[in-house]
Amino acid sequence: MKNSVNQNAINYLNYYLSKANKNDFAILIDGAWGSGKTHFIKSYIKAKEEVRGEVDEEKYLYISLYGISSVGEIDDLIFKAAHPILGSKPALLLGQVFKSALKLGGNFDLNNNGSNDLKIDASVPNVGLSTFFNKSKDWIFVFDDLERCQLPINQILGYINYFVEHGEHKAILVINEAELLKQQTKIENGHGDNYLLIKEKLVGRTIKVSSQLDEAIQNFIEGVADPKQRIFLKKNTNLISAVFNESGYSNLRILKRVIAEWPHFLNQLPENIRNNESFLMGSLRSMLILYFEFQSGALPLTDIDLIIKSGYFKIYERNRNNSEASLDLESKYSFFKFEEMSPSIDCWKSFLIDGFFDDEVLKNSLRNSRYFTVDERKDWEKLWDYDSLTNEQFLELSDEVKKRFENNSITIEGEIKHIVAMYMFFARNGLISQTEDEVLAWAKSKISELVITEKIVTPKKREAFVENQYGGLGFLDPTNPKLKEVQKHLTLELSKKNISKLPECANTILGMINSNIKTYTNLVIEDTEYASLLRKAPVFSFINSESLVDILFKKYDDTLLIFSGILKQRYNTEAYNPDIEKERLWLVSLEQELDKKSKKENGLLSYRIEKFKKDVVVPYIAQLNKNKAAFEKKLDETKA
Structure with a gap:
């Protein structure tokens, strides 16, 4: 839970759930499907329980409403969450006995404090288990998957409102609100x-959460039973992160x-493979790409035959009139070729549809695979x-890559x-003759x-250049301050080069x-470097x-x-x-030139000049002044 969006969510949850806070409303955690909402709230609950030093299963009642079609089912789920022993499978055999006891009447201790919290009388009508919880104000309800519940949303929210408004409980709703609104719009004929x-x-x-990628990857990998497979996946977390992003x-x-x-995939392969x-690594990359594209619905499974037949790998964007290739996956994903x-x-194809490989097709694929013929990796990738290198191979490759x-063959x-990063790592560990400072000076030069000489090739989108990896391979020792100094030097050199181009760009x-x-x-x-510039x-400051x-x-x-x-597009922002x-x-x-021009002209032309100055130029000058003042104020507050 390290990203700022989720930290804000944690801070608000802490505030909302504090005993000193008597707010009589629920809070809603919103996020798209797969964004980690459930993982987030369960991790939060677990962290709270660990801080307390004990697991109080009656403190947080987590209820998934996925597929629920009646209020009675929710009552049952709440009862099981509140009383896991009574709600266990063996105890369900006593269900009829328990129901009979309710009909006959009796006393029940709900919070294990030795007192009778609830008395059931045979003459009292059945009002559902919600009656139980008025006796336990400290219990916190967590309702997940509301958009996947089969009950009408007004009935679900009314049910939850009973606990919040009448039972004085605190409730957390976990939901994909965009999907729910889409459903309600259909139900309500265009309105939600x-x-x-x-x-x-x-x-x-309403608080938002976003994907906690690093933490999620580690948790998912821990669920893999085979230690060797866990080690492989952990070694390739950079690759997993890169493809995910x-x-x-x-x-x-x-x-x-x-x-x-992944373990099931490996079990399909011959032992020696x-x-x-x-x-x-190539298989993991392929599996990630295919699963993301097919299971997100961007590329239907039925299109695999079309992909194989056409000889290229593309996503198809459909509408009623045509079907055309709109996005080449080889461009979307680094180091990927169909x-x-x-x-x-x-x-x-067979693995995605049926869960296994066709033996003959797999044999042919492995026979023709580049991984079992010639190593086509670049020298720097081998280094x-x-x-995996012998000492001789290492010395030969380190010399060749340096040359x-x-x-200027590597640009x-x-x-x-x-x-x-590699040569700094090698220098620090005594694997080459140069020192780190010598490598730093060499790299800067x-x-x-x-x-x-304008030979360097920078990414089209700067945001696509992940800080700690490139091409699915993590940089060796990415936290090395000297490596950051090299990146800073590169950024500065590119900036100086760009500034030198600005007068020419302005004339253009x-x-x-x-x-x-x-x-x-x-x-x-x-989407070009020139357009980005x-x-x-x-x-514009160079335009006459x-x-x-x-x-x-x-x-x-x-x-x-x-x-x-x-x-407007350039200046109409508060950032x-x-x-x-x-x-x-x-x-x-520009305002001054407009003044001069206006005074020279008259009539309609003078009016047009004054209107442009008043409606466009002057407001944007004010906006930039405001932005600068706000930034300087914030800077002063930070220093103080």
């Missing part, structure tokens, strides 16, 4: 108002299924796996960081050269506005204000309107951006 009205009465606070689905439930079925670690899947897609880096940012933008402003709007949304760097004003007001088309939209802040003075100069 009934649910929202009832929710407003019952729920006092690249999938974009944030579904921990699918990830849990992959790890749970299970020791080939490279093959297993032709090099392990085992082949033909094998995975990364230094534990390739020095002659991909992630590969460069791997190489620097080569990076500067690659940036200046001015030319686009003059000829066809839509050329700029189309360019800036592209236009969006994020203070390039006087020239811009002349261009804008000599045109009588939609240029001015579109340019106003460009400024402080130190790079965009540099354009504040440019906006001031």
Whole structure:
């Protein structure tokens, strides 16, 4: 529970559940299916019980409403949660005796304090088990899977409201609210108002949770019985994390299924194959990708034959009129090629559908697999796996990789960081003759050269560059401060290079506005490094204000309107951006040029200039000033 979103959720739960807090409302934990809501609340409960030093099973009553179709079933689940012994399978044999006892009347001690908390009289009508809990105000109810309950939502919430409003209990609702609203919209003919009205009465606070990936992976792996398989999975947690993040689905439930079925996958393989670690890593990557895509519904299982026949691996986006490839998985996932899947897609077809491999197809796949022929890994990847090398192989590879880096044959940012991390690790452990400082100086020098000569290849999306890994392989000793210094140096060098390009970019933008402003709007949304530079760097501060004003007001088309939209997209935010802040003075100069232009002109043209200045430029100057002041205030408060 380390991410900030979930820490906020924990803090609010602590506040809500404190005995000093007498709030008479429930709270709702919201998150998509597979986002880890259930894991989050169960981990929270477990942590609370461990802090107390004892497991008080009557403190938190966890109830899953999945598939529940009657209030009576909920009563039974609550009873079992409150009294696990009475609710156990052997005790169920005494169910009829217990019911008879209720009919005949009797005294019951509900909280084990030696007193009779509930007296049942044969003449009292059956009002359900909810009557029990008015005697135990400290019990906290956790209702999970509300969107999967078969009861009408108003009946479920009304039932829970009884405990909160009349029983003075605290209740936590765990729900995929987006899915529930979708269901209610269908039921209510396009509206979800009934649910929202009832929710407003019952729920006092909605809190969000998000995937706790690292913790979840470790918990899932601990569920694997075979120690050897656990070790393999733990060694490849970076690979698992990378594929999970690249999938974009944030579904921990699918990830849990992959790890749970990994032993079954291994058992399908011949004994000698299970020791080939490279093959297993490729298989794990393939299994993760296939499960994420197929089980999320992005790619139906029925399309496997089409995929095999067409010879490429794509997700199909369907609508009523056509079916066309919209997303290439080889681009979506790093180090993934359809032709090099392990085992082949033909094998995975039978495994995904039936849970086993076709023996003959598997044999053919293994016979043709690259993992059992020639090692096609790059030299730096082989060096990364230094534990598998002989001393001679290590010396040969470390020398070869160094030469390739020095002659600019290695230019991909992630590969460069791997190489620097490896050589620092080797230096610190006395495996090479250089010291860490010498490796640091060498790395900085080569990076500067690659940036200046524009040979370095950076990721299209900076957010896709995961801090502690690249290509599914974790950096050796990623917490090494010298490695962070190298990354900082690279960022600085790239920034300096970008700044040197800005005057030229500004002239290009001015030319686009003059000829066809839509050329700029189309360019800036592209997924390219140049477009990213236009969006994020203070390039507008290099645009000549006087020239811009002349261009804008000599045109009588939609240029001015579109340019106003460009400024809105750039400045209409309350977030402080130190790079965009540099354009504040440019906006001031633009305002001054507009004043000059307005005074020279008259009539309708002067009116247009003044309106643009008043409605667009002046408000954004004020917004940037406000953002800067808020940032400086927060900075001062932090220092204090």
